Structure formats: structure tokens, C-alpha cells
Amino acid sequence: MSAILPGATIGILGGGQLGRMTAMAARSLGYRIQVMDPDPSCPARFVVDACFEGSWDDARAAANLARGCDVITLEIEQISVASLEAAQKYAPVRPGIAMMRTIQDRILQKNWLVEHGLPVGEFRTIESEADLEAAIPALGGRCFVKSARGGYDGRSQVKIGFGDPVSAAEAWRLLGERPAVAEQALDLEKEISVMVARTPNGEVKSYPSAENYHENQILAWSVIPSSVPADVEAKAQEMARRIADQMQLEGILAVEMFLTRDGRLLVNELAPRPHNSYHASERACVTSQFEQIVRAVCDLPLGDVALVKPAAIANLLGDLWLNHEPKFDRALTVPGVGLHLYEKHSARAGRKMGHLSAIGDTPQDAVARVLEAKALL
Incomplete structure (x- = not known):
């Protein structure tokens, strides 16, 4: 395969903050960038050469984007297969369509992981209310029910058995009476992720694992490197690289994992794009995830993924803006802290508006600094 050299044009399906930060990295390397997004004033709009307005299932808009591009990638999984196929008529689409078809559907994704010998938590495929009724006791009475398609940051998910008396019938209705996956609630020690990159010619590199902390199923903070033992780290790296090779990844893939209190390392979900838990790679590693996907x-030869210094990020959700404008100047008084805003026009509860980053001598120091800065907002 021949490299697509700087000066070429990269098309990104999706113009949210991930597309924006990828575009900024691509610009530094000398590429031109075009994006497609339903919102003509999306965060990437202000840093790209052209923005095509189109929904995720707008195959015509995807084709129009691809006509002027040398390669197409994406920053959100929800792009329809029809749109990916339309784009592929004009430029290579990376990651590939077969991989995206599997990852977009949680049922297909879970079954693929099982079939390829990857460890996952107990789950049941839900096709009806009766399936869910039977799955709840089979999974121990406490589970997360997730729509098979769409949803992230806790959207399109229902918790059962956590105090709120949600019935199977109510959960089925809340999820739109559509196919879903019911996952057993696990006793977790930590949540980690591993970002792996793979080129079309088969070169593979994986980053040190990130440790992640969630609140209301949304990432609150993350730090690179994680504090898992060396044997767990080695296993996590091996699993991520194996998935990348077996899926014939072209691009980057975040492998979200659970470490349970009884020592099991389980694959949770796959995200074939830049990932919130690796925003800290801009400061922690030689090569950021955004440069790496480019x-x-x-x-091109993959960049060095070695750790330079521990770094952490804390997400800034729209909730911060609802009472007053955040006091960014105060947050920036904390040594080692940086600010990253996404130029989103309106704040709302739960919406990711930006993040703070911090470096430290240890992962714990980096987390402490970024949380201290956030508290000053």
C-alpha cells in the first residue's frame, strides 16, 4: 500500500469534538480536512476546509464529502453502512465497513468477541419483553440493558435492580421496544481502556492503558497510565492488539475493559475512533491519539506511543455553565493544568463542552491536579 502523504485531503464523517481535535492534528501534519455533520456549525466547522451538512444516514452527503477526499475516516460509530458504502465509491474508508457493521450492533459485537475467544461479562441477547423478563433473574437480578444500536454516555441504557423499581416491561418500553443486550452488573475493581492503532499495511502499536472513572455512566476523569499490575497490563495489551489484528483494523480502536474484584479482565465495548479516555495522550505520550489516527x-509509520509524563483529564459538562460562566482563569492557576474547549454554542446538562488536562510526577498527582482545577471553576 502507498502512503497518503501530507497535502492530501482527509474526510471525517462527524464533526464533533473528536473530529475537531483530529482535524487540528491533521492540519499540523499538513493535510487538508473536510467533515460531514448534521450540524453546519459543529465544533469541527471552525478548523476545517469544508463542512458538508448531512445526517448519519445521508448517503448522498457522504458521497459528496468523499468525492474531494483521498481517504475517509470517522469520529462517531453511528454512520450508516449505506453512507459508508457511498463514500467508499470515491475514497478508501478506514476503519473498514465490515468492522463497522460488527461494532455498530452490540449483539454482533458481543458475539464476535465470544467467537474469537475474548473474555466478556455474562450477557443475554434481548429481542422481546419476554427475553428481558427471563434475562433479569438469569443475570442475578442486577443488570444494564443497552440498545443494540446507538447510544453512548449512558444514553439508550436502563439500569435494573439498583434501587429504582424498573420492571422488564418498563425497560423494554424505555428502550423503544428494539433489540438490546442485557449485561450482568459486575463487582469492579477498575475500568480501563487500551487504545490500539493499526495501519493498512499491518503495523500495530498500542498505548499504555488508561484508568477511567465514570459518574452517571459518563466519563468524569481519566489518567494515563493506569495503576493495574504489570501482568494485567500485559494481558490488556495482548487482547487489544489481537482484536485489532483479527478485525483487520485500519485506524484506531479503543478497547474498554473491566477489571473485576476477583481478578478477571473482561472486554466491555469497542470504539473504532478517538476516545475520551485518551484525550490525555496529547500530554502523556509522544504521539497523541489524534495524530495517530491520521x-x-x-x-504513514505509526508514532511513538511511549509515556512522557503521567497526565489526566477531567470532562467539563454543560452542567457547569447552567448557573454561571466557569471561572477558567482560576482553574489555570493550578500548575501543569491546560484547558481544551470545543466551541459548542449551547450548554446543556450532560453535554461535553470541553476538558481540563494536567500533568504530574505520578498518575495520582495528575488526577489530583486536574480535579483541584475543576473544583475552582
């Missing part, structure tokens, strides 16, 4: 989809 290198990967353009078939």
Missing part, C-alpha cells in the same frame, strides 16, 4: 488511516 498516521494510521494515511498508512
Whole structure:
């Protein structure tokens, strides 16, 4: 395969904050960037050469984007297969359509992981209310029910058995009476992720694992590196690289994992795009995840993923803006802290508006600094 060299044009399906930060990295490397997004004033709009307005299932808009591009990638999984196929008529689409078809559907994704010998938590496929009624006791009475398609940051998910008396019938209705996956609630020690990159010519590199802390199923903070034992780290790295090779990844893939209190390391979900838990890679590692996806989809040599210094991020949700404008100047008084805003026009509860980052001598120090800065907002 021949590399797509700087000066070429990269198309990104999706113009949210991930597309924006990828575009900024691509610009530094000398690429031109075009994006497609339903919102003509999306966060990437202000840093790209052209923005095509189109919904995720707008195959015509995807084709229009691809006509002027040398390669297409994405920053959100919800792009329809029809749109990916329309784009592929004009430029290579990376990651590939077969991989995206599997990852977009949680049922297909879970079954793929099981079939390929990857450890996952107990789950049941839900096709009807009766399936869910039977799954709840089979999974111990406490479970997360997630729509098979769509949803992230806790959306399209229902918790059962956590105090709120949610019935199977109510959960089925809340999820739109559509296919879903019911996952057993696990006793977790930690949540980690591993970002792996793979080029079309087969070069693979994986980053040190990130440790993640969630509130209301939304990432609150994350730090690189994680504090898992060396044997767990080695196993996590091996699993991520195996998935990348077996799925014939072209691009980057975040492998979200659970470490249970009884020592099991389980794959939770796959995200074939830049990932919130690796925003800290901009400061922690030689090569950020955003530069790495550009290198990967353009078939350039992958960048060094070595750790330079521990770094953490804390998400800034729209809730912060609801009472007053955040006091960013106060947050920036904390040594080692940086501010990253996404130029979103309106704040609402739960919406990711930006993040703070911090470096430290240890992962714990980086987390303490970023949380201290957030508290000053």
C-alpha cells in the first residue's frame, strides 16, 4: 500500500469534538480536512476546509464529502453502512465497513468477541419483553440493558435492580421496544481502556492503558497510565492488539475493559475512533491519539506511543455553565493544568463542552491536579 502523504485531503464523517481535535492534528501534519455533520456549525466547522451538512444516514452527503477526499475516516460509530458504502465509491474508508457493521450492533459485537475467544461479562441477547423478563433473574437480578444500536454516555441504557423499581416491561418500553443486550452488573475493581492503532499495511502499536472513572455512566476523569499490575497490563495489551489484528483494523480502536474484584479482565465495548479516555495522550505520550489516527488511516509509520509524563483529564459538562460562566482563569492557576474547549454554542446538562488536562510526577498527582482545577471553576 502507498502512503497518503501530507497535502492530501482527509474526510471525517462527524464533526464533533473528536473530529475537531483530529482535524487540528491533521492540519499540523499538513493535510487538508473536510467533515460531514448534521450540524453546519459543529465544533469541527471552525478548523476545517469544508463542512458538508448531512445526517448519519445521508448517503448522498457522504458521497459528496468523499468525492474531494483521498481517504475517509470517522469520529462517531453511528454512520450508516449505506453512507459508508457511498463514500467508499470515491475514497478508501478506514476503519473498514465490515468492522463497522460488527461494532455498530452490540449483539454482533458481543458475539464476535465470544467467537474469537475474548473474555466478556455474562450477557443475554434481548429481542422481546419476554427475553428481558427471563434475562433479569438469569443475570442475578442486577443488570444494564443497552440498545443494540446507538447510544453512548449512558444514553439508550436502563439500569435494573439498583434501587429504582424498573420492571422488564418498563425497560423494554424505555428502550423503544428494539433489540438490546442485557449485561450482568459486575463487582469492579477498575475500568480501563487500551487504545490500539493499526495501519493498512499491518503495523500495530498500542498505548499504555488508561484508568477511567465514570459518574452517571459518563466519563468524569481519566489518567494515563493506569495503576493495574504489570501482568494485567500485559494481558490488556495482548487482547487489544489481537482484536485489532483479527478485525483487520485500519485506524484506531479503543478497547474498554473491566477489571473485576476477583481478578478477571473482561472486554466491555469497542470504539473504532478517538476516545475520551485518551484525550490525555496529547500530554502523556509522544504521539497523541489524534495524530495517530491520521498516521494510521494515511498508512504513514505509526508514532511513538511511549509515556512522557503521567497526565489526566477531567470532562467539563454543560452542567457547569447552567448557573454561571466557569471561572477558567482560576482553574489555570493550578500548575501543569491546560484547558481544551470545543466551541459548542449551547450548554446543556450532560453535554461535553470541553476538558481540563494536567500533568504530574505520578498518575495520582495528575488526577489530583486536574480535579483541584475543576473544583475552582
